Amino acid sequence: MTQYTPGPSELYFTVQDHVKSAFRNRIPSLSHRSKGFESIFQQTTSGLRQLLGIPESHFVVFTGSATEVWERSIQNLVMEKSFHLVNGAFSSRYDEVARQLGKTVDQARLPPGEGFENVRVTPGSELIAVTHNETSTGVSLSLPFIHSLGEAHSDSLVIVDAVSSLPYPAFDYDKLDSVFFSVQKGFGLPAGLGVWIVNNRCLTKSREMLSKGVPIGTYHSLPSLHQYALKHQTPETPNVLGIYLLGEVVKDFLRRGIDTIRKETEYKAAILYQCLESHKALKPFVQNKSHRSKTVIVAETGARTAELAAYLSKKGHQAGEGYGEFKQQHLRFANFPAHSKEQFESLTDALMAFD
Amino acid sequence: MTQYTPGPSELYFTVQDHVKSAFRNRIPSLSHRSKGFESIFQQTTSGLRQLLGIPESHFVVFTGSATEVWERSIQNLVMEKSFHLVNGAFSSRYDEVARQLGKTVDQARLPPGEGFENVRVTPGSELIAVTHNETSTGVSLSLPFIHSLGEAHSDSLVIVDAVSSLPYPAFDYDKLDSVFFSVQKGFGLPAGLGVWIVNNRCLTKSREMLSKGVPIGTYHSLPSLHQYALKHQTPETPNVLGIYLLGEVVKDFLRRGIDTIRKETEYKAAILYQCLESHKALKPFVQNKSHRSKTVIVAETGARTAELAAYLSKKGHQAGEGYGEFKQQHLRFANFPAHSKEQFESLTDALMAFD
Numbered sequence: 001m002t003q004y005t006p007g008p009s010e011l012y013f014t015v016q017d018h019v020k021s022a023f024r025n026r027i028p029s030l031s032h033r034s035k036g037f038e039s040i041f042q043q044t045t046s047g048l049r050q051l052l053g054i055p056e057s058h059f060v061v062f063t064g065s066a067t068e069v070w071e072r073s074i075q076n077l078v079m080e081k082s083f084h085l086v087n088g089a090f091s092s093r094y095d096e097v098a099r100q101l102g103k104t105v106d107q108a109r110l111p112p113g114e115g116f117e118n119v120r121v122t123p124g125s126e127l128i129a130v131t132h133n134e135t136s137t138g139v140s141l142s143l144p145f146i147h148s149l150g151e152a153h154s155d156s157l158v159i160v161d162a163v164s165s166l167p168y169p170a171f172d173y174d175k176l177d178s179v180f181f182s183v184q185k186g187f188g189l190p191a192g193l194g195v196w197i198v199n200n201r202c203l204t205k206s207r208e209m210l211s212k213g214v215p216i217g218t219y220h221s222l223p224s225l226h227q228y229a230l231k232h233q234t235p236e237t238p239n240v241l242g243i244y245l246l247g248e249v250v251k252d253f254l255r256r257g258i259d260t261i262r263k264e265t266e267y268k269a270a271i272l273y274q275c276l277e278s279h280k281a282l283k284p285f286v287q288n289k290s291h292r293s294k295t296v297i298v299a300e301t302g303a304r305t306a307e308l309a310a311y312l313s314k315k316g317h318q319a320g321e322g323y324g325e326f327k328q329q330h331l332r333f334a335n336f337p338a339h340s341k342e343q344f345e346s347l348t349d350a351l352m353a354f355d
Numbered sequence: 356m357t358q359y360t361p362g363p364s365e366l367y368f369t370v371q372d373h374v375k376s377a378f379r380n381r382i383p384s385l386s387h388r389s390k391g392f393e394s395i396f397q398q399t400t401s402g403l404r405q406l407l408g409i410p411e412s413h414f415v416v417f418t419g420s421a422t423e424v425w426e427r428s429i430q431n432l433v434m435e436k437s438f439h440l441v442n443g444a445f446s447s448r449y450d451e452v453a454r455q456l457g458k459t460v461d462q463a464r465l466p467p468g469e470g471f472e473n474v475r476v477t478p479g480s481e482l483i484a485v486t487h488n489e490t491s492t493g494v495s496l497s498l499p500f501i502h503s504l505g506e507a508h509s510d511s512l513v514i515v516d517a518v519s520s521l522p523y524p525a526f527d528y529d530k531l532d533s534v535f536f537s538v539q540k541g542f543g544l545p546a547g548l549g550v551w552i553v554n555n556r557c558l559t560k561s562r563e564m565l566s567k568g569v570p571i572g573t574y575h576s577l578p579s580l581h582q583y584a585l586k587h588q589t590p591e592t593p594n595v596l597g598i599y600l601l602g603e604v605v606k607d608f609l610r611r612g613i614d615t616i617r618k619e620t621e622y623k624a625a626i627l628y629q630c631l632e633s634h635k636a637l638k639p640f641v642q643n644k645s646h647r648s649k650t651v652i653v654a655e656t657g658a659r660t661a662e663l664a665a666y667l668s669k670k671g672h673q674a675g676e677g678y679g680e681f682k683q684q685h686l687r688f689a690n691f692p693a694h695s696k697e698q699f700e701s702l703t704d705a706l707m708a709f710d
Contacts, residue, residue, distance in 0.1 A: 008384045008592065016378050023371050028545035029363045064419030064547075067591035071573045100573045184592060190383035192419075192547055192594025215570070218426045218455045236422035237363065237539060239547025239594060 001313070002343045005320035006135050006164055006296045006334040012188030013338065018248040019241075028241050037240060038232035044247030045232075051250050051258055052166065054173050054197055061225040062238055063194035066163045066182035068220070070097045072196070073127070073178065076206035076222045077157055078103050079214055083125035085141075088112050088134035089324050094161060095129070112326075115139045115291030121153055126205070128158045133165035135185075136323035138284075138298030138332065139291050143169060150175040157202060165295045167253060167337070168265050177201050183246050186295065188338035193242035198222060253337065261337050268335050268344040269294040275348040280355055282308075285330055297333045298322070305329055308354060315350040317343075356668070357698045360675035361490050361519055361651045361689040367543030368693065373603040374596075383596050392595060393587035399602030400584075406605050406613055407521065409528050409552055416580040417593055418549035421518045421537035423575070425452045427551070428482070428533065431561035431577045432512050433458050434569055438480035440496075443467050443489035444679050449516060450484070467681075470494045470646030476508055481560070483513045488520035490540075491678035493639075493653030493687065494646050498524060505530040512557060520650045522608060522692065523620050532556050538601050541650065543693035548597035553577060608692065616692050623690050623699040624649040630703040635710055637663075640685055652688045653677070660684055663709060670705040672698075 003010045022028060030036050045060040054060065063069055074082060074097055082103050084095035087110040098105045106122040112134075121128055128149050133140045150158040159178040162169060166181040173179065178198045184191035206222035218224065219235040228235050253261060273292060276284045276299050285298040301308050305328055312319050312331075322330025335344070358365045377383060385391050400415040409415065418424055429437060429452055437458050439450035442465040453460045461477040467489075476483055483504050488495045505513040514533040517524060521536040528534065533553045539546035561577035573579065574590040583590050608616060628647060631639045631654050640653040656663050660683055667674050667686075677685025690699070 003381075003384055005386055008386055008595070011384050015383070019374060019378070023374070026358075028370070029358055029360075029366050029539075031360055031363055032546065064423070065591040065593070067574050068419070071575075097573045102568075102570055182592065184384075190594075190596045191387065191592045192597060213457075215457055218452045219422050220426075236420040237537065237546045238420070239545075239597075240363070241545045242547060242594075 001316050001318050002339065002347070003318045004333040004339070004347070005318065006332050007182075007185035008191050009185060009334045009336055010188060010338040011190070012249050012252065014249065014252050015189060015245060018245050022241055022244055027244050030240055032234060032237050032240055040240070040244050040247060041232040041234070044243050044250065047247055047250035047254065048195070051253055053170065058173055058197050058199045059226060059229055061196050061198070061229050062234055062243060063196055063220060064192065064239070066161070066180055066194045069180040069194050069196050070094050071101070072217060072220055072222075073129075073159055073180070074098045074101050074103060076209065076216045077127045077159070077178075077202055079126060079209055079212070080104055081106070081122070081125050082127040082129060083107065083121050083156070085116050085119060085128075085130045086110070087114055087116065087137070087139055088131070089136040090134060090161070090163070091131035094131065098129075112137045113139060113286050115141050115288065117145060119149075121156065125153070125156050128153060128156050129161070130158065131161040132169060133162065133293050133295060135164040135296050137286065137326070138293045138296045139286055140165065140293035140295070142290060143171065147172050147175040150177070157205060164334075165293070167258065168262060168295050170262070173197070183242065185334070186336045187246060187249055188336060189242065189245050189249060193239050193246065195246070196225075264341055265294050265335060265337070268339065268341060269297060271344060271348050272297050272333060272335070275351050279351065282351065295335050297335055299331045299333070300329065301331050302329055305331060311354055312347075312350060317347050317350060356671050356673050357694065357702070358673045359688040359694070359702070360673065361687050362537070362540035363546050364540060364689045364691055365543060365693040366545070367604050367607065369604065369607050370544060370600060373600050377596055377599055382599050385595055387589060387592050387595060395595070395599050395602060396587040396589070399598050399605065402602055402605035402609065403550070406608055408525065413528055413552050413554045414581060414584055416551050416553070416584050417589055417598060418551055418575060419547065419594070421516070421535055421549045424535040424549050424551045425449050426456070427572060427575055427577075428484075428514055428535070429453045429456050429458060431564065431571045432482045432514070432533075432557055434481060434564055434567070435459055436461070436477070436480050437482040437484060438462065438476050438511070440471055440474060440483075440485045441465070442469055442471065442492070442494055443486070444491040445489060445516070445518070446486035449486065453484070467492045468494060468641050470496050470643065472500060474504075476504075476511065480508070480511050483508060483511045484516070485513065486516040487524060488517065488648050488650060490519040490651050492681070493641055493648045493651045495520065495648035495650070497645060498526065502527050502530040505532070512560060519689070520648070522613065523617060523650050525617070528552070538597065540689070541691045542601060542604055543691060544597065544600050544604060548594050548601065550601070551580075619696055620649050620690060620692070623694065623696060624652060626699060626703050627652050627688060627690070630706050634706065637706065650690050652690055654686050654688070655684060656686050657684055660686060666709055667702075667705060672702050672705060
C-alpha cells in the first residue's frame with residue numbers, strides 16, 4: 001500500500017536502514033553534549049545548506065514541530081504587528097497563533113483553492129507570514145511572488161511556511177528572512193522534528209525585543225537557539241535520532257541530486273494533473289494552473305469521494321482525505337521524493353480506469 | 356560497553372525490537388489524526404497511569420522535552436509569583452526560566468550535595484517548584500517531604516521535576532498537582548519526548564490566566580493540550596514513534612512489575628553506595644544518607660577522576676562525567692531500569708579492584 005496522505009506520509013525508502021545503523025552506532029543513547037552529537041548536528045545542517053542552497057547569512061535550528069515554529073517565530077519576530085497571507089486552514093492557523101500571542105494582526109485573505117499574485121501589505125508590519133503550499137487545498141504560490149514580498153518590503157521580515165513543499169522549491173534565501181518545515185512530509189521521516197532556517201536580521205530583531213523586555217520565550221528563543229547552534233548543539237535534549245535520520249536522508253537526496261528530485265516531482269505532478277483534467281468524473285480542485293501545487297495535489301471527487309478512496313485502496317493506493325470542510329468532496333495526493341514515478345504511473349492508471 | 360551517563364543513558368533492552376515492530380506496523384508514517392494514533396495515545400497514557408498510580412484527577416500530555424515543561428508550566432501556572440527549591444544546576448535552571456518569563460521568583464537555596472528537609476515558602480507563591488532528583492549532584496528529596504509541600508501549602512500548586520527519578524518514586528499524586536519527566540532517562544528511550552502529568556487545579560489556573568488576558572502560549576497551553584488529550588490526540592504532529600515506544604516500554608515495565616523494578620533499583624543503589632563507602636580512594640558525594648539518590652549515584656573521585664573513568668571504560672563501564680563545576684572531581688552513575696543487577700555487580704567489582 002502506497003500512502004499518499006500529505007504528512008505524515010510515505011517514509012523515504014532508506015529510513016528503516018538508517019534506523020538500523022543508528023542503533024548499531026548507539027545514536028539513540030548519545031549525549032546531546034558529546035562530540036558525537038555535535039558532529040551529527042553539523043552534518044545535518046551542512047547537508048541541508050548544500051541541498052537547499054542556504055547561504056551563510058542564514059542558520060539552521062531545530063524545534064519539536066513546525067507548529068512550534070509558528071509560535072516561536074511570532075514570539076521572536078513580532079513586537080506588535082504581523083501580516084498574514086491567508087488562503088486555507090494552515091495559513092489561517094498561523095494568523096490565529098499571532099492573535100493568541102496578543103499581536104495586532106492584519107491579513108490578506110483569499111477563498112480556499114485560490115492563490116496570491118499580488119498583495120497590499122499594511123505599512124508597519126514587522127513580519128509578513130506566507131504559506132508557500134496550502135496543504136489543505138493544494139494551492140502553491142509562485143516563487144517570483146514569494147521573493148517579491150521580501151524585495152518590496154525591506155522594512156519587514158518575510159517568513160515562509162514551506163512545510164509541505166520542501167525540498168522541492170528552489171527558494172532564493174537572500175530574498176527571504178526565514179523558512180521552516182517539518183520532516184514528516186517532503187523528507188519522508190518519522191514526525192517529531194521541525195527545522196527553522198533564519199537569518200541574522202531575525203536574530204537582531206529578537207535581541208532587540210529581548211533588550212526592550214518583550215518576552216521572547218526561554219530555551220527556544222532565537223538568541224538561545226543561535227547560541228547553541230554555534231556550538232552545533234541544542235538548548236534542550238533534542239530528538240537526536242530524528243536529527244540523525246534527517247542528516248542521512250539529506251545525504252541520500254544529495255546523491256540522487258536535487259535537480260533529479262525536482263524534475264521527478266514535476267513529472268509526477270504533470271501526469272496526475274493531466275489525468276484529473278481529462279477524467280470524466282474528477283477534476284483538479286485548484287482552477288488556476290499557475291497556483292496548482294506540485295507537492296500536494298487535490299482532486300475534486302464530489303459525491304464519489306468514499307467510493308473512489310475505497311477503490312484506490314483496493315488497488316494499493318491510500319489517498320489522503322480532503323481537509324476540514326472538504327472531507328467528503330476531495331482526495332489529496334502527496335507528491336514527495338518518497339513517491340516514485342512508478343507509483344504515480346500506477347496511481348494514474350488506476351484513476352483512469354475508474355469511471 | 357554499559358552506559359551509566361545519567362541521560363541519555365542505556366536504552367531499555369526491548370527498544371530496538373519495538374522499533375522493528377513499529378516499522379512493520381507503519382507507525383512512523385501514521386497520521387496523528389487517525390484512530391490508530393488515538394489508540395496508541397490511549398494505550399501509552401493508560402499504561403503510565405497503571406505503572407505510576409496516576410489517579411483520575413490527573414491527566415497526561417506530551418511535549419518535546421522536559422525543558423519545554425519548565426517553560427510551559429511557568430507560563431500556564433504562574434501569573435506573578437513562583438517559589439523554587441534550588442540545590443543544583445537543574446533546579447536552578449527551572450528557577451531561571453521563571454525569571455526569564457518575567458515572574459517574581461523567590462527561592463530556598465542549599466549548596467550542591469545537600470537536600471531539603473523543611474522549607475519556608477514565601478506566602479502568596481502560586482507555584483512551588485521542586486526537583487525530586489538533582490541529576491547534577493545525585494541529591495534526592497524524600498517523598499514525605501515532597502508530599503508535605505502540597506499538604507502545608509494548599510493555596511499553592513506543587514510541581515515536581517522527576518526527570519531523572521521516575522519510574523522509581525512512588526509519588527502520592529493526590530498530594531501533588533503536577534509531575535513531569537523525559538523519556539531518555541528512567542524509561543530507557545531515545546530522547547525527544549517530555550511527559551507532563553497535571554491535575555484539574557492546574558487546568559483551572561491556566562484557564563483563569565487565559566480569561567484575564569495573561570499570555571499562556573498557543574498550541575501547548577494547558578487548555579489546548581487538555582482539549583486534544585480528551586480525544587487522545589495532540590495539538591501538533593507529535594513524535595508519534597516516541598509515544599508508541601514509551602507505551603511499549605511501559606507494558607514491559609508492567610510485566611516486570613513496578614515493585615520488582617523498585618526493589619532492584621534499591622539493591623543496585625545499595626551495592627554501589629556500599630562500595631563507595633568502603634572504598635579507599637572514593638566516596639559518595641552526598642554526605643547525608645537520607646538525601647542520596649537511588650537513581651543517580653555520584654562518586655567523589657577527586658584527582659583520580661580521569662584515571663578512574665579510563666579504567667572503567669576498559670572494563671566495559673562508561674561512567675557519566677561530573678556536572679559543571681564538578682567535571683574534574685565526580686563521576687556519575689545512572690541506576691535506571693535499563694541497568695541490570697549483573698551490570699551493577701560487575702561495576703562494583705571493577706570499582707573495588709581499583710586502588
